[in-house]
Amino acid sequence: MSEELIREVERTVRSNDEWRLRRTVNLIASENVLSARARALLPSDFGHRYAEGHPGKRYYQGTGPIDGIEAKARDAMRQLFGYRQAEVRTISGTNANDVVFSAFVRAEDPVVVNPLEVGGHISHMPMGGMGKYTKKILRWPRSASNGYAIDVPRAKDMLLKEKPRFALLGKSLILFPEPVREIAEVCRELKTLLVYDGAHVLGLIAGKKFQDPLSEGADILLGSTHKTFFGPQRGVILSNLDDEGWKKVDRKAFPGSLSNHHLFTLPPLLVATYEMLAFGKEYAAQVVANAQHFARSLAKEGFDVQCADLGFTQSHQVAVDVRKQGGGDRCAPLLEQNDIICNYNLLPFDDPKNPMKPSGLRLGVQEMTRWGMKEPELEELARLFRAILIDGKSVREEVNRLRGRFQHVCFSFDAPGGAPAAGGSKGAGVDVDLAGY
16 A cells, blocks of 8 residues: 555656646746756755754754855855855745844834735735734835836835835836835935845846846845746845844844755755856846747737736736636636646735735746747747637647747756757757656
8 A cells, every 4th residue: 555655646746747847838927947957966865964054164064065065055146146145045035035024123113015916925914924023014105007116206205204124125926127226215314124025036137137136225135046046946135234234134044044954955056056157147138038028929919918008027927917808717727727837816906805816817938938938939829828718719739739849948057068058949958857756
């Protein structure tokens, strides 16, 4: 019986890998894929070990190799972004958020965040991580003409009136840069810590295709390493804080929020950061070009793509109002039945108390860009969206044929002999190795 149960687990994993890595078009905006060389490092002995503390200052012996990888990952992150400090021990973007919230948020002080319905992450909310530290959570005022944007004059007035000690920009539905420079002016005057949650756009920031929050005046950049970044699921904290400010972050990382920190994902993170150094600019440019072309193509096919007057998007994401097609909770399952994977999402006019009945779809092109898709394929994909959601057709075989043309991870060192594998209409590099599954 035990043998059969184990075989069932193995079959499930193999089946999922074959489906998600070979046949589906993945448009989840918070996911990406590892290169073969990064993925090959996941099943290492690091997964068995502990390394509490800092490299060279551990509470365990036998951590020399781990120390070297972690220190190099930290230094590579600093080099990539050009910042003074990088904390690479956090194991997710939400964990990174929690470290910073616990270091700087006090119960008696108000904080300011983006509302849930305009893309504020759940960890920013009273029911999420922020709610553990304060209940005085204010919402950035929204523009009357563009519900996705902050009303900057009203935001400045609110800051001057409320005098928060902590202000948070950045969202999980993020189409355009945030008004960091304008907000930072007031925050400096008030000595308000300005934090930017760049979980979704970290790879675009690294690739110089989105705003650079710290150079625009933010104090801390939080990130996830597996969305537009090339890495495994981890988090990172980046800053140019003074030594005293950074000590607060360090103490809340360990021992405050971390013990062991999923060491087996550190080597893939280091490889991913090297890949970002080599290919990040080219990749980020193609991601944004793909997102903008996809948005235009969907609009031509009859969809209500948001922010048309602003050029739709400047990130990896596209937001679509699909109320005419039955709403997000109807459309996302229909797309999945045709092997297109995405998520339904609240839009600014939705009721945040009813998140399971949203008007929208949130689509991200970053993973399919890494598989090698470019503008012609995104145009083809828009036609398939119309066939499924407007014409009521089943096009699963067509989706599988489209996906079948892209079976290699690009923007990586996966090519034979270690030569760079950059983008291409048919991909480049080597097959993702499924043999171990």
